[in-house]
Amino acid sequence: MLIYLAVGLAATWLIACLAMIVFARALIYPFQPGVSVASTNVPEMRVETITAEDDTPLTLWLAAPGEGRPVVLYFMGNGGALAGDTGLFTKLVGVGFGVAALNYRGAAGTPGEPSQERLTADALMLYDALDVLLEQTVPPERRVFYGSSLGAALALQLAARREAAALVLETPFNRLCEVAQHHFPIFPACLLLPYEHWASSDLIARINAPLLILHGDADETIPLAQGRALFEAAPQPKRLIVYPGGRHNDLRLHGAGMDAIAFIEAVTGD
Numbered sequence: 001m002l003i004y005l006a007v008g009l010a011a012t013w014l015i016a017c018l019a020m021i022v023f024a025r026a027l028i029y030p031f032q033p034g035v036s037v038a039s040t041n042v043p044e045m046r047v048e049t050i051t052a053e054d055d056t057p058l059t060l061w062l063a064a065p066g067e068g069r070p071v072v073l074y075f076m077g078n079g080g081a082l083a084g085d086t087g088l089f090t091k092l093v094g095v096g097f098g099v100a101a102l103n104y105r106g107a108a109g110t111p112g113e114p115s116q117e118r119l120t121a122d123a124l125m126l127y128d129a130l131d132v133l134l135e136q137t138v139p140p141e142r143r144v145f146y147g148s149s150l151g152a153a154l155a156l157q158l159a160a161r162r163e164a165a166a167l168v169l170e171t172p173f174n175r176l177c178e179v180a181q182h183h184f185p186i187f188p189a190c191l192l193l194p195y196e197h198w199a200s201s202d203l204i205a206r207i208n209a210p211l212l213i214l215h216g217d218a219d220e221t222i223p224l225a226q227g228r229a230l231f232e233a234a235p236q237p238k239r240l241i242v243y244p245g246g247r248h249n250d251l252r253l254h255g256a257g258m259d260a261i262a263f264i265e266a267v268t269g270d
Helices: 002-022 024-028 082-094 116-134 150-159 176-183 224-233 256-268
Strands: 046-051 057-063 071-075 098-102 143-148 166-170 211-216 238-243
Touching: 046 116, 057 082, 057 116, 071 082, 071 116, 071 150, 082 098, 082 256, 098 116, 116 150, 143 150, 143 256, 150 166, 166 256, 211 224, 211 256, 224 238, 238 256
Parallel strands: 071 098, 071 143, 143 166, 166 211, 211 238
Antiparallel strands: 046 057, 057 098
């Protein structure tokens, strides 16, 4: 009887492991297809559409910078849409910063299938097309990468390949599979996500821009230990701000947005 029970449990575990592999992308990219990005709700921003290398149309929210001011290339988390970041965008444009925010393929009604490879290619395209999109030259010393959650990993992917004045990572993880392992400890998550690595720890040493990491000590999605591990592996100059009681989605209520702006101001010399 015990043998049959053990065999049944083992079979169930193997089936669950297989399901994690098969449905990994659905778990990693639970986008909100019904949220519209046709309007920005930020008067200073406009909506633009560009075509990716594979002919997928991508939506951007753009705001031109004030004279000599930096431009923030913003990458959102995986559980929302750009509409959830309008408060941050309002603060950024309010101090004269430009913004170029990418709505991911597959999110908010945008066609296409997301993956690490495709999102990274989209971020590179945004960077390379920025001067044309904003109709002005934006040198690397005025380009800031800002990513939240999964977007922090994407911002880091971009920073490992393109120059930036600064890098802001809000609630980042060290490695995506370690977060999965934290939430599903009975599964070997780092073996079950073969094509969606998002291994920020492998890239952080290559960053040569000043780094700011923002994290809450009550983050229920990505534990603070993940952000600390990434911070420890990063080269100088770097700064870590930990918000007591800060959870995964409320750091801006604790002042994270204004802390990011102050950091960007200090780094870009404005």
